[in-house]
Amino acid sequence: MSIDTFREEVRDWLQDSCPESMRLGAVHFEDAYDIYRTDDALAWRDAAAERGWTAPTWPTQYGGGGLDKDHNRVLGEEMARIKALPPATGMGLTMIGPTILEMGNEDQRQRHIPKIVTGEAQWCQGYSEPGAGSDLAGLQTKAVLEGDQFIINGQKIWTSGAQHANWMFALVRTDPEAPKHDGISFVLLPMDQPGVTVKPIKLISGSSPFCETFLDNAVASREDLIGELNKGWTVGKRLLQYERNGATRRAPKKKKATLNVYASIAKEYVGTDADGRIADTGTRDDVIKQVIQERALALTTKRVLDESKETGAPGAATSIFKAVGSTLAKEGSQLKSTLRGTAGLGWEGGAFSEDELESTRSWLRDRAVTIYGGTNEVQYNIIAKRVLGLPD
Helix, strand or coil, X not given: CCHHHHHHHHHHHHHHHCCHHHCCXXXXXXXXXXXXXXXXXXXXXXXXXXXXXCCCCCCXXXXXXXXXXXXXXXXXXXXXXXXXXXXXXXHHHHHHXXXXXXXXXXXXXXXXXXXXXXXXXXXXXXXXXXXXXXXHHHXXXXXXXXXXXXXXXXXXXXXXXXXXXXXXXXXXXXXCCCCCCCCEEEEEEECCCCCEEXXXXXXXXXXXXXXXXXXXXXXXXXXXXXXXXXXXXXXXHHHHHHHHHHHHHCCCCCHHHHHHHXXXXXXXXXXXXXXXXXXXXXXXXXXXXXXXXXXXXXXXHHHHHHHCCCCCCCCCCHHHHHHHHHHXXXXXXXXXXXXXXXXXXXXXXXXXXXXXXXXXXXXXXXXXXXXXXXXXXXXXXXXXXXXCCCCC
16 A cells, blocks of 8 residues: 555544544653543554554554554654554553564464453563662562472562553563573563552652562463573563663654743743743753753654664664653753742642642652663663673
């Protein structure tokens, strides 16, 4: 099908299938759990899944859309035109799905990928532990192979969305005598079993997107071991590259729209001069600097996508996007709060508008973006070793 014909088809389909309530442009991931459980969101997801467009580039034999790079770009452009939210989101699509497609066996692809496409399977990550965060290879959650099952005991923490998930992908120690980067296996386990207990953690922003998860004789099937026994560290690292690659998959923001976000706040709270510009020159410089950096990142990610091969997989360079993107996100939230002055510090009460209260919460929750998903320090180490080739 030609690009022009496909574009017309996509426009017609979006007009009929995407509810107005799902045309929000973007939402913070902490709000997504509630938004994606509404009737409109489920209808939007089901309509897209029927065409495979929840995972538009995945192979059709597993329920994906099978779109090539050019047709997928058109789909993304048309969704952005009406500010449509992705019909589905989560770790299934961005992390474990691509990993199973690349490193799983055919049986695992047939059993798990279609359920990710339809949304039947919702996933969480079992990596970090109270004593194994940045030093992830120090994990101690133990899995013992008994017949066709792994019996798992231990604790995971910062398991984002665990209270909403029905599956977990986890790194577990299957050989306690091996060096710490060895003896680790990558397994999949269902969450709806007696041996799994989830406790949400309340954050400084007031929300609870992260959880601690306790595994007490939890069971994972031997057939849900991804890769080789005791060789899960390689699988786990590969999945993290897919996670960081998400930074390059976000649609670049339009320059004018980005500028208007900061400039409109500054003009409201700081004021304007006789020429209609932000009155304070220092504030004006801060806004311009943030906009330029965000735009530079957007253009760089677009260039990387355009230059990538159609089947190109993410590599260590994705750590650059994670480090830069998370830093800019944190600095952007800080700037929005700062521009509002004391109105950007309100927590509750009628003296503050909804935007002002949300600004405070965004500023607080985005303090964490340079920590979760791999701290900036971890990303810098990866960049130094794997991208620049510097010695340890």
